[in-house]
Amino acid sequence: MSLKLYNTRTRQLEEFRPLREGRVDIYVCGLTPSAEAHIGHARSFLFFDVLRRYLRHLGFDARYVQNVTDIDDRSIARARETGEDWYDIVSGYYASFKESMRRLDVEEPDVEPYATKFIVQIVEMIGELLEREIAYVSEDGVYYDVSKFSRYGALAHRKIDELEAGARIEVDEHKDDPLDFALWKxxxxxxxxxxxPWGAGRPGWHIECSAMTRTVIGPDTFDMHGGGADLVFPHHENEIAQSEPLMPHPPMANFWVHGGVLLSDGKKMSKSLGNFEPLSELLDRHDPQAVRLLFLQTGYRKVMSMSEESLDAAAVSLERLKAAWRKLHPHSSAGALKRSVLLEQIEAALNNDMNTAGALAELHRFAANVDAIPEDSRSDAFREFSYALEMLGMPPRSSWLEVPKVELAADFLERLQRELSGEISFNGASPHDAIERIIAERNLARMQKDWSRSDRLRDALARCGVTLKDGKDGTTWTVDA
RNA sequence: GGCGACGUAGCCAAGUGGUAAGGCAGAGCUCUGCAAAAGCUCGAUUCCCCAGUUCGAAUCUGGGCGUCGCCUCCA
Structure with missing residues (x-):
């Protein structure tokens, strides 16, 4: 049983085998920080994070490279509009993106090459393409000549004439062919x-990835190249066109792995449509772990739409996993990881083209049966469950031990006092003490079977947003959201 | 116009030839003075529609219908 992945290059589910024993090189197209990152970006990077964690679990030494295209037309245009320095714009958006990734427990890339740090290699590569007459210098830049690469369109499974028939290709007088694309502007x-050598300028989109994979990973075929499905064409197709003619032994990458796009109101989230909320703000409103869980629930290649409701549902679902973990927690103790059906089933699911939804189902099945785990295997169960959560990028946190509480409103005490109309006074007491005081009074009333007083006190708290729960170990309270 | 993907319970979603995972919501029960919380139990004779292949299909084939993506900057 081994990992099978869908390979865009061959359009098939294939068994993953590394090119070098025990080692995997992954290159994922990162962000072009010319606008605020959105939740669609998060979906993509969250997936590659899980893939990377899983490869490591399988025993591979996975080296993960994720670039930053820190120069592009849009940020320059934006700088012109706002008067800001273009690089301040880029680094601002990128810092915000990085912070969001951190909150989502997406691990740092092993290597994070910036396009502007590879200008020398980019220029060198363009030079080689010109030498081989696969590129030409035009009035406003250097262009790639698509007609010189016979496999052009292979990744996207498109023929050149089909592409040309596309209604949306703009004719550009500087290009020999509408499909040609800029290497240098x-x-x-x-x-x-x-x-x-051809004039001052900046790299076109695409070329930076070709130059950086070549420099950072090496000139030969590497294991996996990933990104969102919207990068297949033209971005990845163009990368191949630039890289492969200069390679002794193509292909550029063995596996091409693409994640499905995220829809918002039935339309793809995109910078140009602006149909999204900044990721950083969304993460202020929703638990990042719930966001991850939601994406884990859907196959990574599927087009997916997301709603506030689905995010809330995921948070409740996450609570179930937390509760199971909490029950096991007291039984923790150091020791070796012991595999059981849980890990086996999760591996079986993930081996099938990273079926994270199936893996999650196993986690839930486990959580539902936590009470039935015999005392002497609880420590093992705890370690295995924690390990599995971590492997999916949902590391248990110390906060999982606490029942979620929300801040009390600032005027809580005043409102409470008013609700009780002087029945109990607690001048100077903290809100927390006041609540405890009422609970004590209510429990006294309950002992005396004074139900009307008991309910009156509970209702007063309820109107102030505090819900009481009578457990067998006494009364606890939570603040309503 | 071309290329491609998808259509499974109220909602989200796995399942890719052997008789429908999981989550959310919902219902019932237990517990409780009553609640809340928690625990337990339940849910599609059926997988967009129509034909066909097969002993057997949600799964394969053909044809419809619908939704979305790509062909333009995009994860």
């Missing part, structure tokens, strides 16, 4: 630029 006055 000559700078207009005021635009950021770097020197090159």
């Amino acid at each position: 000559f700078a207009k006055p005021g635009e950021p630029s770097w020197e090159s």
Whole structure:
């Protein structure tokens, strides 16, 4: 039993085998920080985070490279509009993205190459393409000549004439063919630029990834290249077109792995449509672990839509896992990980093209049966459950031990006092003490079977947003959301 | 217009030839003075529609209908 992954290159589910024993090199196209990151980006990087964690679990030494395209037309245009420095814009958005990734427990890439740090290698690569006459210098830049690469369109499973029939390709007088794309764009006055043999300018989109994979990972075929499904064409197709003619032994990457896009109101979330809320703000409103859980529930390749309701449902679902973990927690003790059906079933699910929804189902099945676990195997169960959660990127936190509480409103005491109309006074007491005081009074009333007083006290608290729960170990309270 | 994906209970979603995982919501029960919380139990004779292949199909084939993506910057 081993990992099978869908390979966009061959359009098939294939058994994953690393090119070098025990080692996996993954390159994932990162962000172009010309706008605020959104939850669709999070879905993609969350998936690759789980893939990476799983590869490591399988015993591979996984090296994860995720680039930053820190130069592009949009950020330059934005700088012109706002008067800001273009790089301040880029680094601002990127910092915000990184912070969101941290909150989502997405692990840091092992290598994080910035496009602007690889200008030398980019220029060198363009030079090689020109030498081989696969590229040409035009009036406003250097272009890639698509007609020179016979496999062009292979990744996207598209033929050149089909692409040309597309109604939305703009004719550009600087290109020989509408499908040709820019490798280097000559700078207009005021635009950021770097020197090159053909004139000062900046790299086109696509070329940075070709240059960086070649430099950072190596000139030969590497194991996996990933990104969102919307990158298949033209971005990844163009990367292949740039890289493979210069390689002695193509293909550029063995596996091409693409994650499905996220829909918002039935339309793909995208920078140009602006149909999204910044990721950082969404994470203020929703538990990042619940966000991860929600994405784990859906196959990574499926087009998926998301709603506030689904996010809330995921939070409740996460609570179940937390509760199971909490029950096991007192039985923790150091020791080796002992495998049982839980891990076996999770592996079986993940081996099937990273079926995280199936893996999650196993976690829930386990959680539902936690009470039945015999005392002497609880420590093992605890370690295995924790390990599985961690493997999916949902590391148990110390906060899981606490029942969730929300802050009391600022005027809580005043409202409470009013609700009780002087029945009990607690001048100077903290809100917490006041609640405890009422609970004590109520329990006294309950002992005396004074139900009307008991209920009156409970209702007063309820109107102030505090719910009481009578457990067998006494009364606890929670603050309503 | 071309290429592709998807359509499973109220909602989200797994399952890719052997008789429908899981989550949310809902219902019932237990517990409780009553609640809340918690625990237990239950849910599609059926997988968009229509034909076909097969002993057997949600799963394969053909045809419809619908939704979405890509063909343009995008994870």
